[in-house]
Amino acid sequence: MLTLMELCAELQISRSTFYDWRAKGRAPRCLKLPNGDLRIRRSDLDRWLSRLEEAA
Template sequence: MTEQSNHEPSTLGFVDEWMTPKEICRELQIPEQTFYQWRVKHAGPKAHRIGRHLRISRTDFNAWLATTEDPVV
């Protein structure tokens, strides 16, 4: 039996990318402080504590980002 690495497909047929808060902030072009303020207010993307590290799945990030769309009026 082989151990599954980050680059092998999962049982669901895809590999989810894990992002750091710094990567999220770089992509959104926001200060890290904003990300952590969102966490306190439960307003940001769903995050997971893995050991002492905070990670956000790309799937969860994209789903959260879709909810922030400003409707055209």
């Protein structure tokens, strides 16, 4: 699973951009850990990227 920092680095976006996408329902699926941190499964990220490519 990816941390938020790893996801932002891979997509070359800022944390604020990610949170904006998430608020608008446009971000990949996230898991919220008991301590409040977010994690993104690689499979969810890959699926999300594939949907974006199909829509382009």
